[in-house]
Structures are given as structure tokens and as C-alpha cells.
Amino acid sequence: MDRKSFLSGLAKESGGKLLLVVLDGLGGLPGEEGLTELEAARTPNLDALAKEGVCGLADPVAPGVTPGSGPGHLGLFGYDPMAHNIGRGVLSALGVGFPLEHGDLAARANFCTVDEAGNVVDRRAGRIPTETAVKLCARLDGMRIGDVEVFVRAEKEHRAAVVFRGEDLCPAISDTDPQATGVPPKEPAPLDPRAQRSASIVAEFLSRVKETLKDEHPANMMLLRGFDTAEEFPRMPDLYKMRCAAIATYPMYRGIARLCGMELLDSGETIEEEVACLERNWPDYDYFFLHVKKTDSYGEDGNREAKIKVIESVDALVPRIRALKPAALAVTADHSTPCAMKMHSWHPVPVLLWGANVRPDGVESFGERACAQGGLGRIRLEELLGLMLAHAGRLEKYGA
Amino acid sequence: MDRKSFLSGLAKESGGKLLLVVLDGLGGLPGEEGLTELEAARTPNLDALAKEGVCGLADPVAPGVTPGSGPGHLGLFGYDPMAHNIGRGVLSALGVGFPLEHGDLAARANFCTVDEAGNVVDRRAGRIPTETAVKLCARLDGMRIGDVEVFVRAEKEHRAAVVFRGEDLCPAISDTDPQATGVPPKEPAPLDPRAQRSASIVAEFLSRVKETLKDEHPANMMLLRGFDTAEEFPRMPDLYKMRCAAIATYPMYRGIARLCGMELLDSGETIEEEVACLERNWPDYDYFFLHVKKTDSYGEDGNREAKIKVIESVDALVPRIRALKPAALAVTADHSTPCAMKMHSWHPVPVLLWGANVRPDGVESFGERACAQGGLGRIRLEELLGLMLAHAGRLEKYGA
Numbered sequence: 001m002d003r004k005s006f007l008s009g010l011a012k013e014s015g016g017k018l019l020l021v022v023l024d025g026l027g028g029l030p031g032e033e034g035l036t037e038l039e040a041a042r043t044p045n046l047d048a049l050a051k052e053g054v055c056g057l058a059d060p061v062a063p064g065v066t067p068g069s070g071p072g073h074l075g076l077f078g079y080d081p082m083a084h085n086i087g088r089g090v091l092s093a094l095g096v097g098f099p100l101e102h103g104d105l106a107a108r109a110n111f112c113t114v115d116e117a118g119n120v121v122d123r124r125a126g127r128i129p130t131e132t133a134v135k136l137c138a139r140l141d142g143m144r145i146g147d148v149e150v151f152v153r154a155e156k157e158h159r160a161a162v163v164f165r166g167e168d169l170c171p172a173i174s175d176t177d178p179q180a181t182g183v184p185p186k187e188p189a190p191l192d193p194r195a196q197r198s199a200s201i202v203a204e205f206l207s208r209v210k211e212t213l214k215d216e217h218p219a220n221m222m223l224l225r226g227f228d229t230a231e232e233f234p235r236m237p238d239l240y241k242m243r244c245a246a247i248a249t250y251p252m253y254r255g256i257a258r259l260c261g262m263e264l265l266d267s268g269e270t271i272e273e274e275v276a277c278l279e280r281n282w283p284d285y286d287y288f289f290l291h292v293k294k295t296d297s298y299g300e301d302g303n304r305e306a307k308i309k310v311i312e313s314v315d316a317l318v319p320r321i322r323a324l325k326p327a328a329l330a331v332t333a334d335h336s337t338p339c340a341m342k343m344h345s346w347h348p349v350p351v352l353l354w355g356a357n358v359r360p361d362g363v364e365s366f367g368e369r370a371c372a373q374g375g376l377g378r379i380r381l382e383e384l385l386g387l388m389l390a391h392a393g394r395l396e397k398y399g400a
Numbered sequence: 401m402d403r404k405s406f407l408s409g410l411a412k413e414s415g416g417k418l419l420l421v422v423l424d425g426l427g428g429l430p431g432e433e434g435l436t437e438l439e440a441a442r443t444p445n446l447d448a449l450a451k452e453g454v455c456g457l458a459d460p461v462a463p464g465v466t467p468g469s470g471p472g473h474l475g476l477f478g479y480d481p482m483a484h485n486i487g488r489g490v491l492s493a494l495g496v497g498f499p500l501e502h503g504d505l506a507a508r509a510n511f512c513t514v515d516e517a518g519n520v521v522d523r524r525a526g527r528i529p530t531e532t533a534v535k536l537c538a539r540l541d542g543m544r545i546g547d548v549e550v551f552v553r554a555e556k557e558h559r560a561a562v563v564f565r566g567e568d569l570c571p572a573i574s575d576t577d578p579q580a581t582g583v584p585p586k587e588p589a590p591l592d593p594r595a596q597r598s599a600s601i602v603a604e605f606l607s608r609v610k611e612t613l614k615d616e617h618p619a620n621m622m623l624l625r626g627f628d629t630a631e632e633f634p635r636m637p638d639l640y641k642m643r644c645a646a647i648a649t650y651p652m653y654r655g656i657a658r659l660c661g662m663e664l665l666d667s668g669e670t671i672e673e674e675v676a677c678l679e680r681n682w683p684d685y686d687y688f689f690l691h692v693k694k695t696d697s698y699g700e701d702g703n704r705e706a707k708i709k710v711i712e713s714v715d716a717l718v719p720r721i722r723a724l725k726p727a728a729l730a731v732t733a734d735h736s737t738p739c740a741m742k743m744h745s746w747h748p749v750p751v752l753l754w755g756a757n758v759r760p761d762g763v764e765s766f767g768e769r770a771c772a773q774g775g776l777g778r779i780r781l782e783e784l785l786g787l788m789l790a791h792a793g794r795l796e797k798y799g800a
Contacts, residue, residue, distance in 0.1 A: 085799050
């Protein structure tokens, strides 16, 4: 039996409230002075939680495996990320609130810039403003290719979701993003004989995109990746008998939360607004997922100072979070994004668990090295939900 | 999906070089002064690696399980030792370079000494020189028993491999080694009705051995154990897209490395010669397994001083190893062999991982207690390969 079915069988209707605070990409590596971003940040409030709570390190998927955001969050929500992999396309479509239907073929799209020879010169089209992307998507939306209908929805900046709806669509199609500049976009190739027709439809779509956007600048083309079809997914409220809510500003994280059965709250834009949203909605749900994106963004930029500032700004809001008295509060990440690497990495993430009946360890501060000494030891990230449920009194005893 | 298939799906063609240094049986227990063999050894170079790298403890099979050399090494090479068990016989045959065919029945043999009453007086025949064993094996090699052909090959000292080739051979046969002196060798008994004929063939072989060797001394008989048939085994180069090489002086370790798809290099005899072999072959492979046997041998002898000396002689060669600049270097063991116990034990092994983008912990020296405080925490030994692959940049990100 898988972990979530096992826990589900123990879940009670009643119990305290759970709050999962995710600092995306929080885990880091030492800078020149020898401290990680989290260790270098001044975090008196998180340190106090660490001191009163129990800490550890968690592998989002498995030791050595660098997770995308999808697997990292599935782990956080108690799903086995090796058993459940969701394509980027489906996450993107869910994130913009697109009402995916079973069998829809979805892809993640980037507006990009190509030169006269057709070579990609900017894979992100200068990160065009979201408003521009919305206008361009409106021009591309609603195309029909044979019996297939195509939906195009803007995400954030240069990002968009494309959904193909029709009979027998197969997601085994290669990415068209060449992951490099100075070369043309790749052709969408079928990775399976059954995907032949789907790949042709995607190719036809892209040729129409090129024609439609030819006089635009800088967004005069689109790159597609992460083709996937929407499937059924077990919902957290059904599994754990909790009303679950997500507070996240970025579409993809909203998408995965929706997929797991969470209601999407009106999160605002800033971290402060996210906490205000949490306070407003506190009485109405049992489980809250609060997502902070910028730790990851600055990690990917290699902007150490800015990543540290984001951590400190979360720390400053901790007193308001504590004041809500969650029965179980976890502060952690979906994966590491060390500024030194400017990308997601495989390093385990620091975990802080605080709440009722926590057995404290000797950890005095919230940092990777301190967490390595923590009472949680080294766990799988998917094990965290069970611990949170336990501390909130939401699991029955197993066996007589 | 099992771990190695999962990792295999993420493996890249390119990346840095991996080096696994195995000090066989390294893990120990405190002596009278309170330090383990590794803690007592003077190891400034390994300590420096530990300080710059990340350390931990690893269970070769599972907590409490004492592994043989086969499972220990399978774990090191990323295989689940609970799912893949290889009989000693197959390992022995592979170790001497015998071209095993599917269905061959192999056993590990020891030359031994029996007295006139037929009782074993020395289970290792005074550890006869390898040259003597080679001559004796030549006399026993090539027997035919019915339609079954028997191959006998010397290993090292009193050890040999025996392979039975014929139709429908079944390995469910009990060992003939009584694991004691003053008693006769055991009869090879079928442990399954299907092994009846195979057991009779083995019995006939042993009776002919006794007859052939009756005038020899001290090697006048043979004990057989670890009956097994050769099966297909997934190869590391196929799984992880690496050219893999093994540097090991003892046949059995060469055997398991060959089974896993490594090429066997000309290793010499001493540890210094093994390191010289590593240097010579460094450009030509992506993954190296370098095996040091004597830590285990002295552990089994209870010779604490000698075990410490071997550790120190490895330490002295670390600068030459570092100079090769492996992207990921692991120093660890296949199991513990504490001098205090004179046998393999279940204690987790110390692990030191050093290389690009390692997240250091506070560990200052390489020892069991220090490793227990390390950033790797307590892992399964089979998880080490994934970590090494990650640090060498040989794994794709998992999921979007």
C-alpha cells in the first residue's frame, strides 16, 4: 500500500489546523563567507521556531535527484513524486485556471524572439510584461486545426499555456524549446508512433503562430515544452478529510494545488498580502499551503543578497503566523536552488516543524547545517504531511 | 519503479568523473582507548576531505543486517541488495574470469585438510600458496559426470571456483563446509526436490576430488558453498551511460564488478599500484571503483594495529587521488568488520562524499562518530550512487 493510502485510512474528521509555509528553492550552498543563504539571513523568529520545534533535512524525491517544481510540491503534499509525475503543460494550464478536461493535451509555452533566419535569439522574448502576453494569447486563442480546438492562455511575463482539445491526442511529443540561442526552434517530433497525428497538429499550430506574430517584437514566436495529458488525481480533502486552501501568487503553484484538491484563495501579490490572506481565511480551512516564490527566482538569478532579503522578509511575518496558533506549522522548501548554482539542485531541503507536542531537539537556529543535527533526521519530503497530521491530532492510532 | 530504473531514466551521457574508493570492512568499534580503528588512524588527508565534503552513515542492506561482500558491493553500485542476491559461487567464478554461461551452476570452493578419519582439521589447508592451488585445480579440471562438465579454477591461496555445466542444474544445494573442525565435510543435500540430481552430481564430484587428492598435503580435500546459477544482471554502463572500470586485486570483487558491467583493469597487487592504475586509466573511464581489501582481512583477524596501518596507507595516497580532480569522490566501505568482533557486522559504514557543489556540514574528521553528525544523515548505501551521479552533473532534473 502506498503511503498516502495508508495515512488516508488513519485520517480523522477532526483536529487542529495545519500550515505549510514553502519558501521555494530555499535550500542553498555556502557563499564565500562559508554560510548558506538561509544561514546568512538574520532570522530571529524562524530561529525561535526551530529552537522550540524539531528540525531535519528532507529529500524531495530521492538522494541525488534534482526535482522540478511539480515533484517537489507533490512531495510536500504527501504524494510519492516517483509515482506521480505531472507534465509541465498540465501544471501551466491548471495554474491559469483553465478548465482542463480529461484527454486534453497541454503544453507550457514561452514567447521567444527569433531573428530573420529563424534562429532563437531570446528564449524569453525579453520577459515581456504579462499584459503584452495576454494580448498576444488572445490573438492565438481559439484556433481550429482539423477537429482540434486550441486554447492559449497567458501565465506570467513571457509564459503561457497551450491546450489542444480533440480526439485521441497523445502527449509523447518532444519539446520545441532548443534550450539554447543561435539555433532554430526544434520541430515537435512524435516520441511514439501513436503521437504522429498529435505532433503534426502541434507543428501546424506553431507554423500559424509564426505567421500571426511575424510583425511583433520582441515576442515573434513561441517555444513549447512539457506536453502532457490531464488525468485524474487523488484529492487531499478526500484523502485526509480536511478543507484545504492554497495561498500562492504564481500560476504553476496554484495549478498543482488545484490538482491536489485545494481551493485557491485570493493571495494578493506580496508576501505580506499572502499572510493577510491567511489571516482572513484562517477560520475556514483545516490545511493551508502558503507559497513564497522569490527565494527560488533569486536563487536562479544567483542573487544571493536578494534571496537573503526574501528569507528575512518572511521571518519578519512569522509573529503574525504564530499568532494564528497553528497546531502544526512546517517551514520548508520544494527543492534547493543554491545561488552558487543558479538552478534547482538535489541537495536536501531544511525542514522546521513546530506545534503541539513537538519533541524538541538541540537545534538552535534554522539553517541547513543546524537541520542536519535535528531530531527529524533525514526524511523523504513526502513523509512531512504525516508528521504534520499527527501533530495536529488528525491521525487515528494504527492497529490495536 | 525501483531506484536504479528511476535514476537510469535521468542519466545523462555527459558529466564529470566518479570515483568510489572502498575500504573493505572499514567500519569498526572502539578499542580499549575508546576509538574505532578509523578514529584511531592518523588520517590528515581523509580528514581534510571530510571537512570540505559531506559525511554520513550508510546501511549496506538495512539496519541490523550484516552483509556479505556481495550485497555490500551491490549496494555501493546502486543495486538494491535485497532484490539482487548473488551466490558466492557465481561471484567466485566471475572473479577468476571464468566465462559463465546462463544456467551454469557455480560454487565457491576451499581446499581443506582432512585427517584419516575424514574429519576436517584445517578448513583452509594452511592457506596454501596460489601456485599450489593452480596445480591442484588443473588436476581436477575438466571432469565429466554423466552429461555434466566440471570446471575448476584457482582463485587466491586456498580458494577456488567450481562450475558445473549441463542441462537443468538447480542451485538449491546445501553447503558442504561444516564451518568447524573435528567433523567431516557435510554431504551436499538437495534443498528442493528439483535439486536431487544436481546434488548427486556434486557428491560424485567431491568423492572424485577426495580420491584425486588423497596423497596431497595439506590440501587433500575441498569444501563447497554458495551454490548458485548465473543469471542476467543489469549493467551499470547501460543503466547510467558511463564507461565503468574496476581496480581490485581480489577475484571476488573483480567478479562482482564484472557482473555489474565494469571493465577490469590491471590493478597490480599493492594499494600504491592500484592508485597508479587509477592514474594511468583516468582519461578513459567515467566511473572508477577502487577496492582496498586488507582493512577487512585484518578486521577479520582482529588485528587492530594492522587495520589502522592500512587505513593510514590509503590516507597517504589521497593527495594523488585528489590531484585527479574527480567530480565526485566517495570513500566508504561495503560493510563494517570491527576488529573487536573479528567478523562482518551490521554497523552502518562511514561515508565521505567530496566534490563539486558539495554542501559541507560541520564534520571535521573522517570517523564513525563524526559521520553520525554529518549532513548526509543516515542513508541506504544504495543511495550513494545517485548522490555521486548528481555531484558529477550526470542526472537530468526530474519533472517540470
